[in-house]
Amino acid sequence: MSTNVVSPPAVRGPQAGTVVLRVNGQQRKLWVEPRVSLLDALREHLGLTGSKKGCDQGTCGACTVWVDGRRVLACLTLAVTCEGREVTTIEGLSADGSLHPVQAAFIARDAFQCGYCTPGQIMSAVALLEEGHAGDDAEIAEWMSGNICRCAAYPNIRAAIRDVRDTAGGER
Amino acid sequence: MRPLSYARADDPVAAIALVAAHAEGAFLAGGTTEVDLARQDVLRPLLLVDINHLPLDDVEDLPGGGLRIGALARMSDVARVPAVMDRFPMISQALVLGASAQLRNMASMGGNLCQRVRCGYFRDVTSPCNKRDPGSGCGAMNGFHRGHAILGVSDQCIATHPSDVAVALVALDAVVHTRGPGGERAIGIDDFFLLPGDTPDREHPLGHGELITAIEVPAVPMARRSVYLKFRDRQSYEFALASVAAAIHVEEGTVTGVRLALGGVGTKPWRARRAEAALFGQPASEDSFAEAAREELAQATPRPQNAFKVDLARRAIVRALNTLMDGEAR
Numbered sequence: 001m002s003t004n005v006v007s008p009p010a011v012r013g014p015q016a017g018t019v020v021l022r023v024n025g026q027q028r029k030l031w032v033e034p035r036v037s038l039l040d041a042l043r044e045h046l047g048l049t050g051s052k053k054g055c056d057q058g059t060c061g062a063c064t065v066w067v068d069g070r071r072v073l074a075c076l077t078l079a080v081t082c083e084g085r086e087v088t089t090i091e092g093l094s095a096d097g098s099l100h101p102v103q104a105a106f107i108a109r110d111a112f113q114c115g116y117c118t119p120g121q122i123m124s125a126v127a128l129l130e131e132g133h134a135g136d137d138a139e140i141a142e143w144m145s146g147n148i149c150r151c152a153a154y155p156n157i158r159a160a161i162r163d164v165r166d167t168a169g170g171e172r
Numbered sequence: 173m174r175p176l177s178y179a180r181a182d183d184p185v186a187a188i189a190l191v192a193a194h195a196e197g198a199f200l201a202g203g204t205t206e207v208d209l210a211r212q213d214v215l216r217p218l219l220l221v222d223i224n225h226l227p228l229d230d231v232e233d234l235p236g237g238g239l240r241i242g243a244l245a246r247m248s249d250v251a252r253v254p255a256v257m258d259r260f261p262m263i264s265q266a267l268v269l270g271a272s273a274q275l276r277n278m279a280s281m282g283g284n285l286c287q288r289v290r291c292g293y294f295r296d297v298t299s300p301c302n303k304r305d306p307g308s309g310c311g312a313m314n315g316f317h318r319g320h321a322i323l324g325v326s327d328q329c330i331a332t333h334p335s336d337v338a339v340a341l342v343a344l345d346a347v348v349h350t351r352g353p354g355g356e357r358a359i360g361i362d363d364f365f366l367l368p369g370d371t372p373d374r375e376h377p378l379g380h381g382e383l384i385t386a387i388e389v390p391a392v393p394m395a396r397r398s399v400y401l402k403f404r405d406r407q408s409y410e411f412a413l414a415s416v417a418a419a420i421h422v423e424e425g426t427v428t429g430v431r432l433a434l435g436g437v438g439t440k441p442w443r444a445r446r447a448e449a450a451l452f453g454q455p456a457s458e459d460s461f462a463e464a465a466r467e468e469l470a471q472a473t474p475r476p477q478n479a480f481k482v483d484l485a486r487r488a489i490v491r492a493l494n495t496l497m498d499g500e501a502r
């Protein structure tokens with residue numbers, strides 16, 4: 001048989017099957033259908049309820065997580081597509097109960113009221129600092145625009161980001 | 173969302189064959205439109221073939237100064253490629269002004285061209301929509317249409333094409349490369365986007381199982397100093413009410429080359445050929461710019477709520493060209 005023949009990719013579903021994800025450094029095995037979003041997999045199947053479901057249509061940013069270190073929307077990502085990738089949620093941002101500097105800055109600056117958007121804001125903010133998009137308030141506002149805050153805590157969110165930026169080593 | 177099957181492809185040929193073999197099969201790239209619309213029941217795929225692992229994400233230089241952008245290159249990555257920023261700033265600017273940082277990290281360039289309209293009636297399966305359900309009517313025509321198109325409209329559909337980067341690509345005469353069950357082909361980008369006419373459900377000429385593999389941008393020296401201006405209801409993370417991709421070449425005060433395309437006002441990314449023709453050989457003055465913009469928008473078909481877009485688009489063209497001329501003067 002010719003070695004050029006490409007075998008067709010395996011078709012999975014529509015019924016549930018095993019999906020193996022690497023979440024916050026740990027391998028996790030789930031039993032989910034292909035249509036299940038990464039957000040639902042995290043919240044409903046793994047009990048990681050830090051990532052929030054706001055709009056479930058890619059508008060609000062409350063579900064922001066990192067896939068392979070890039071900030072993305074978990075509601076528009078199918079869990080099965082993340083096999084072989086590294087998923088990081090707010091629960092994995094910092095080890096052994098300590099706070100990440102951005103989490104501490106959000107508290108110090110009172111960068112929330114109801115708190116529902118906060119995990120997404122923080123996952124976005126840490127990524128923004130690492131991307132180097134925290135130059136001034138206008139740049140922060142532009143690059144944080146995918147995270148909506150119904151309580152309009154925006155000035156304090158920007159202040160928290162500035163604080164971490166201005167701390168040595170805050171920005172790579 | 174309805175139940176669906178999934179397959180991860182490692183090879184383009186296998187991915188194409190699998191989609192082609194399933195009537196309700198579709199490619200899955202960034203998923204930012206597809207997953208959303210599947211959840212809204214607007215799209216009803218039974219099989220998604222994940223193409224994110226195919227080797228189609230490079231951005232390469234072409235001899236002579238052009239670029240070949242892999243279909244799976246992400247919007248955020250393309251925006252910061254030095255060759256894109258240096259030689260085609262209108263592409264980089266259009267990318268960064270679109271969507272949000274998270275969505276740009278997800279969305280692919282090929283998928284961007286295939287994104288569906290944001291018309292509220294298209295997205296709501298209980299409303300009539302000739303694009304979603306041919307023959308059912310158009311909710312927007314006499315409904316809420318403030319954001320809808322004034323150029324390229326038909327009596328079937330007035331939905332605005334939502335892409336920003338496609339506007340820049342249309343201005344630059346990009347070429348869409350595809351591979352399908354019948355082989356490879358290249359489609360000029362202006363022909364890639366179809367006017368709604370009597371078939372608003374057909375938005376591009378891709379056949380079932382035909383995959384965009386790359387977008388080629390030819391060398392356009394004047395694009396080195398080009399601009400993408402976007403006007404919208406809020407400052408960020410919003411679709412355009414009107415936008416302009418512009419480049420101009422002036423010799424001794426006379427326009428000897430110009431590229432203009434409009435977003436937010438057309439049923440497809442709108443190459444402003446009338447304005448370009450009107451400007452060629454004219455003095456590079458605000459009067460010429462205004463006259464050219466008038467000629468382009470003379471063909472507009474506004475409706476009550478979006479009539480403001482005629483003036484907005486005219487002024488956007490003038491602003492973009494003035495911005496480029498100001499840059500030249502410095």
